Amino acid sequence: MPFPALPIRSSLARRLIAATVAAVIPLTAVACGSDSTDDASATRTYDSDFGPVEIPANPEDIQRIVSVDFYTPAALVDLGITPVGVVQSYFDDGADIPEHYRSEVTDSGATSIGEYYELDVEAVSTTDPDLILATDDFLPLDDPLRDKLESIAPIITFKARDGESWRTRSTELADILDREDALEPLVADYNSRRDEIAERYSDVLDNETFAVFVPTADEWGTYADTHFSTPILRDLGAHFREQRDDEINENGFPNWFSYEELGRLDNVDVIFTPVTDRAVLDKVEGNELWKRLPAVRNGLVFEYIPDSPTGSYGWALENLDALDDLLGTVSAAL
Template sequence: MNRRTTRGPRSLRLRSLTLTAVTAAAVLTISSCSANAADSGKDAGSKTRTVTDIAGEVEVPAKPERIVSVDFYSPAALVDLGIKPIGVVEGFNDPDPDLRPKVYHEALKKTATVGTYYELNIEAVAKQNPDMIFAETRFLRKGELKRLQGIAPVVQLDASGVGAWEDRSLMIAAAVGKADEGKQQQATFKKRADELKTKYADVLSKNEIAVFGYGQDHSTWGTYPAGHFYVPAWDAVGAKFRPFTKGEHKGEPGTVSQWLSIEQIGKLSNAEILIHAHGSQDFVSSLSKNTVWKNLPAVKKGMVFENVPAAVVSSFNWGTENLNQLDKVLAQIDAKAKS
């Protein structure tokens, strides 16, 4: 069965990705009930449970055993909860540490794949005979949600806005009957974030940062605002982001700036600290002969640093690992600011 009640509306490599996020307000409205979605409307002995996702209510197995994830995020959250999905999107066999932490690669590198999160192979999903499917529905093509629902109950996911990825992680935990474990992992993440907020309060409060990446062929660049899926660790410690300048942003909350030409790199003059995407040293080196770049206040003061690896947080344990990495980056920033 797949009973659903509609309740309203429903983020891999970075550097050249310009995906549009739904508004934070919509997600946060939905998320208020997500953490309590574990067991509504069903007896403890029932073979099914009704859980809440971003689209409403869906009836799922009380103890799902064959979960397929057709999104980028849920596999890591499931691994954190001690659950190994039987099908995932492509990429988990890639050991690149900038794509995801090693623990998720090791856990899922031999798992059957079902296409990519943006180009799904429905037949491969059906072949796994799942009893539950996790999907970020904004990336599904026309008609694919209905086809997936014909295979197994689909728990629909999405999140954008500052901290909204946490709501998604809690929703995943609740959907598999592990809401308490999810909340415990969230508490560990928040405790670590609070430690860094206190430890680096001075440098975080006095400086605005720009987290930036490059586009195709190093010919364009763009920055990521609060709430973007590339900066959750920075959000968690209360970093202040530079404001966008005129003509730099379309206005959608949580989305990357317009991809701008290198000739417009001077727009970064309103940031005291520049954070470039992890693994983008070649791009930064290519700017060394650019006069405008060399005269940026942050560049002149040596306040240019590399972001943490695997910055696209997909789960609480992943987030906590990112905070441990961010501790090292902030230590460098703090030492430079005091020198």
């Protein structure tokens, strides 16, 4: 049976107006670690999750920012800041990035610094950054490129594989850049919208178990509730199927299994799956073990939301809209 396609309605641009207006207010001069806010060389120590980093004491001195990861540019755009350098994914079609963020970055003239797995250090240098932002998955602490990048600008590293990382990264950036006023309306809008959707579909969220099923040509896996593609679904209160010990690795990524083990999914009521390759899904739908699964027999298999990795509050709002449509489709099918 084909997976129902879902209409996606985005109100992200409308919701960001308030944040954008607030963000044009000049940054407040703050000195932490210096007696004078007029000293451009003054620094303060930012205690990141991965150790202290010396950054400019005055947020006004952090004007040019490079992001070497996939998510952080969106968090910057939410704050009214466009990074001067981003990974190539922002210039490529098909990346799981909302179009609003892609166009905001690419239309600004930002520089591509290569992909996270093949960073162009020279391209980073040409942007003359005041600060480099990274996550521990896209630029591991033991990456040999770190020394070269740190010779260009200080690097602040955020967690990425934590189910709350999209939220904490946004709030920490707002603090670092003195842009809390830009973030506050997005936080309030997200919380209100989340609670509204959670209440509307409380019966579905409370009584059904969910899985995000990811098929490949020869294997399959499921995303856990702490995976970076599921945090907004989890934040709505969805109950995920109980995974066996061998189904998820220490980094929160799925382990992969042959299609002979599809019976593992007999403990899930509703299956979501990203539609990345129709031929693969056609093969799955023809599998006899798949057809026997309760969710399949009950017609409760649906296309998962696009752009499901969440990089910021604005991105999360867009995913809430998509999940509102998806849960409405599930509710109607139950």
